[in-house]
Amino acid sequence: MTRSRLEAFSDGVIAIIITIMVLEIKAPHGDNFAALKAVLPHFISYVLSFIYVGIYWNNHHHMLHAVEKINGKILWANLHLLFWLSLIPFTTAWMGENHFTSAPMAAYGVILFMSAIAYNILQTQIVSKSGTDSAFSKQIGKDAKGKISIIAYALGIGISFASEWAAAGLYILVAIMWLIPDKRVERAIDD
Numbered sequence: 199m200t201r202s203r204l205e206a207f208s209d210g211v212i213a214i215i216i217t218i219m220v221l222e223i224k225a226p227h228g229d230n231f232a233a234l235k236a237v238l239p240h241f242i243s244y245v246l247s248f249i250y251v252g253i254y255w256n257n258h259h260h261m262l263h264a265v266e267k268i269n270g271k272i273l274w275a276n277l278h279l280l281f282w283l284s285l286i287p288f289t290t291a292w293m294g295e296n297h298f299t300s301a302p303m304a305a306y307g308v309i310l311f312m313s314a315i316a317y318n319i320l321q322t323q324i325v326s327k328s329g330t331d332s333a334f335s336k337q338i339g340k341d342a343k344g345k346i347s348i349i350a351y352a353l354g355i356g357i358s359f360a361s362e363w364a365a366a367g368l369y370i371l372v373a374i375m376w377l378i379p380d381k382r383v384e385r386a387i388d389d
Contacts, residue, residue, distance in 0.1 A: 204276060205262050211280045212255045218287040219244055219251075222294070240294035246373065247290040253376045254283060254313065258320075264334035265324050275323040279316040285309045303358035303365045310369060311351035318344055347372050 223240045226233040258279070265272070289309050292302040318341070325335045350372045358365035 201262055201265050201268055204268055204273065205259065208258060208262075208276060208280060209255070211284065212251060212258075215251055215283055215287060216248060219247055219290050222287060222291040239297045240291070243290045243294035243298070246370065247286050249373050249377070250310065250313075251283065251286060253373065254279075254317065257317075257376070261321065261324060261334075264328065264332075267327065269323075269327055271323045272320065272327060275316070275320040279313065279320050282309060282313040282316045286313070298362050298366060300359050300362055303362045304355050307351050307355035307358060307365060307369065310372075311348065311355065314344065314348045314351060318348070343375060347376070 223237060223244055226236045228236075286309055289302065289306040293306050296302050321338060321341070321344075325332070325338060328334050350368045354365040354368040357368065
């Protein structure tokens with residue numbers, strides 16, 4: 199399989215994920231702006247999840263451009279990532295429907311945590327295929343940002359049972375940290 203075919207498949211799955219999320223936002227009953235208050239939790243959870251899916255799409259795109267050849271391990275690691283990303287619409291809807299209560303916030307954190315683990319596995323498989331002396335491998339380095347994210351998600355899961363808003367704050371902080379594409383990967387592509 200070529201890199202472009204893997205990227206096209208992944209782009210299609212991610213587009214469907216975003217479409218499913220937006221379809222979960224139902225039009226409010228009422229014909230004035232006050233009626234929008236009822237859908238505000240859905241909209242806020244959608245915005246956060248849209249940002250997360252966008253971050254994964256952007257970094258996934260850059261990472262795949264560093265790959266010259268695809269093997270079975272990369273295919274399966276990519277599917278593993280797409281599996282966890284495909285669960286984001288479910289937890290997004292659950293969070294919005296229940297106004298960010300503990301269990302939905304913890305479940306959202308679990309999906310973010312597992313997505314980060316899956317991304318790390320994909321990245322590891324690409325490094326393995328590219329070789330540890332490749333430009334991509336050197337640019338990835340110790341991946342402090344990735345490790346910080348995983349720790350923050352784990353903390354968010356635990357904290358969600360004491361304070362949903364503290365968990366939400368952690369998830370938002372991680373999203374802000376990743377909002378700008380990973381420059382390490384962009385440099386590897388340019389090398």
